[in-house]
Amino acid sequence: MNSSSSTRPRVLVARRLFPEITERLSAHFEVDAYAGVAPLSPSELVARLQGCAGVLVTGTERIDAALLEACPALRAVCSMAVGYNNIDVAACTARRVLVSNAPGVLTETTADFGFALMMATARRISESEHWLRAGQWKQWSYDLFAGSDVHGATLGILGMGRIGQAIARRGALGFGMSVAYHNRSRLPPADEAAVSARYVDLPELLRIADHLVIVVPYTPQTHHLIGAAELALMKPTATLTNIARGGVVDDRALAEALKLRRIAAAGLDVFEGEPQVHPDLLTVPNVVLTPHIASASLPTRRAMAELAATNLVAALTGAQPPTALNPEVLAPAA
Incomplete structure (x- = not known):
């Protein structure tokens, strides 16, 4: 980690993913990459998100108003799934937290x-x-x-x-x-x-x-x-x-x-x-x-994770995330 890492935004990768995704994010952020197989519990997720500006999630992690209240630094929630019923987009929008998903690639x-x-x-x-x-x-x-x-x-x-x-x-x-x-x-x-x-x-x-x-x-x-x-x-x-x-x-x-x-x-x-x-x-x-594996080819899962990472980098560096669900949060506050 370079000497400027403490000034860079912190992000959480909430599930074990391809190492190259973590490496790519590490070029921009201080990355906390969860390596467990079982998903983080709600309380563990809140604990790991303290001080984080962004999080890369799957279709499992629940992002709701209570979590947002407990994680005030959060600015971007980027999912590698297409479905986003686990994310309260309205609550995120109310707090100006960018949400993205990963359509098309799967x-x-x-x-x-x-x-x-x-x-x-x-x-x-x-x-x-x-x-x-x-x-x-x-x-x-x-x-x-x-x-x-x-x-x-x-x-x-x-x-x-x-x-x-x-x-x-x-x-x-x-x-x-x-x-x-x-x-x-x-x-x-x-x-x-x-x-x-x-x-x-x-x-x-x-x-x-x-x-x-x-x-x-x-x-x-x-x-x-x-x-x-x-x-x-x-x-x-x-x-x-x-x-x-x-x-x-x-x-x-x-x-x-x-x-x-x-x-x-x-x-x-x-x-x-x-x-x-x-x-x-x-x-x-x-x-x-079958255990929710419809998108489970290695090229496709990698593309899903890459798109989520692209969205996260864009959201936290002032660029336009390609598949934002609530891009209006990026506009300057009135």
């Missing part, structure tokens, strides 16, 4: 994973592997783990942002699927045509989808958007894949629907209250479970 990787999870769900890959590993494969039969086709089926997409559109392209162009979607606002006709998708209301989407993929952000309005009543509208042969956020789907209701075969199967990368998983989901065989 779109294609997450769409790859969402499509893979949907296919694994439809073709019963996880269920059949567990059965094989248990030594139960003795002979072939015509209906041995017979699932449902993906090619030519109806792909329903709930949430048609960047990732939803990337999934639609894969389905329509790669697998000849008929694509229907529902979104808070309808896409312009040219964008619909580009992904060969048609807009329908939510009940219709649930009724017609052979494979439903959920990609909406989590907000108070989308909490339990898919519950028992919505699941009851789906075909008994349909699958549901959630790569959005935990809480969009009522996990208890979904486990019940899977147990009773009201829908055929589900693929879940996100869970309400994660890393805890609703225990009922662990008892049904017709669900594929």
